[in-house]
Amino acid sequence: MSAPVWRALVVEDEPAMRDIITFALETQDFETVTAGTAETAWSIVSEQQVDLVVLDVMLPGMSGIELCRRITSTKAVPVILLTALGETSQRIAGLEAGASDYVTKPFHPRELALRAAGLVRRSPLREGAVAQSGPVTLDLRSATAYVRGKRADLTPHEYRLLAALVTHPDEDLPFRQLLLLGWGDAQPLGGRELLKTAVYRLRLKLEAVDPAARGCITSVRGVGYRYSAGPGSDDG
Known part of the structure; x- marks a missing residue:
């Protein structure tokens, strides 16, 4: 063989x-x-x-x-x-x-x-397929993320959240779906606060690599989060 x-x-x-x-x-x-x-x-x-x-x-x-x-x-x-x-x-x-x-x-x-x-x-x-939207590129096979060609050091949870958002650009992804994709559980311990903290850290990491990522991930009040290729306003 x-x-x-x-x-x-x-x-x-x-x-x-x-x-x-x-x-x-x-x-x-x-x-x-x-x-x-x-x-x-x-x-x-x-x-x-x-x-x-x-x-x-x-x-x-x-x-x-x-x-x-x-x-x-x-x-x-x-x-x-x-x-x-x-x-x-x-x-x-x-x-x-x-x-x-x-x-x-x-x-x-x-x-x-x-x-x-x-x-x-x-x-x-x-x-070696990739997903690219705005400044963010995902190498889907190796589960790595890049901002304008520079690698972002993400945890598995952060990468999965980013992948869900980037592969559904300009869509409002609800809290439940993001929790399910990020942690494999729609109601993990910590719930929305866990998700909120993870998104906050994800934003900081992306922006630390390149300020061009600022504003790409925005919150949709009462619904979840959205990824847009261009910068946008955010309400928390």
């Missing part, structure tokens, strides 16, 4: 199925990392670089659909959903959440592996 070319995250709560998928992917030049829950998978995606996520829809706790939505809203990573045969609603929901493809159970492991390899080969995301 040749050395791994790509890295795939397999999210499946059934150990036997997880082993089948990982073995099949490894025959197609994938190195694999696994998770049995969406929460564990979210931690991996947030902290490590992966080229593909193979994601079972039916997971304990957070659903695969919700995890797919989180991943695709903050990372340039293709997602293949595994759905039960005949569950059309799940497939539609997954595609709406940003999935690149889906495979229905039961499936042939080799077919899944070949489709996974083909998807990564064709995907422009493996070229």
Whole structure:
């Protein structure tokens, strides 16, 4: 077997199925990392670089659909959903959440592996996709942020908040959505005050790198926060 070319995250709560998928992917030049829950998978995606996520829809706790939505809203990573045969609603929901493809159970492991390899080969995301708006540029694969070419030293929470805002420019993102994307919990300990403090520190860090970032993140009273490419006023 040749050395791994790509890295795939397999999210499946059934150990036997997880082993089948990982073995099949490894025959197609994938190195694999696994998770049995969406929460564990979210931690991996947030902290490590992966080229593909193979994601079972039916997971304990957070659903695969919700995890797919989180991943695709903050990372340039293709997602293949595994759905039960005949569950059309799940497939539609997954595609709406940003999935690149889906495979229905039961499936042939080799077919899944070949489709996974083909998807990564064709995907422009493996070229090192970036998101850029105004002075801020995000390297979505390495989870790093730059202000006019100079790197900002952000915590994982701060990066995820910035990624959510920059990839939805000129949109009012509600508190709940930002908490969910930043901490994986819509009601973490500290709630809105936790978010407010994180945004305050994020603003300071961006402006310290380059004053051009001043005013890009503004608060929307009673709603949440907004990112704009140009400077704007802020009310706290």
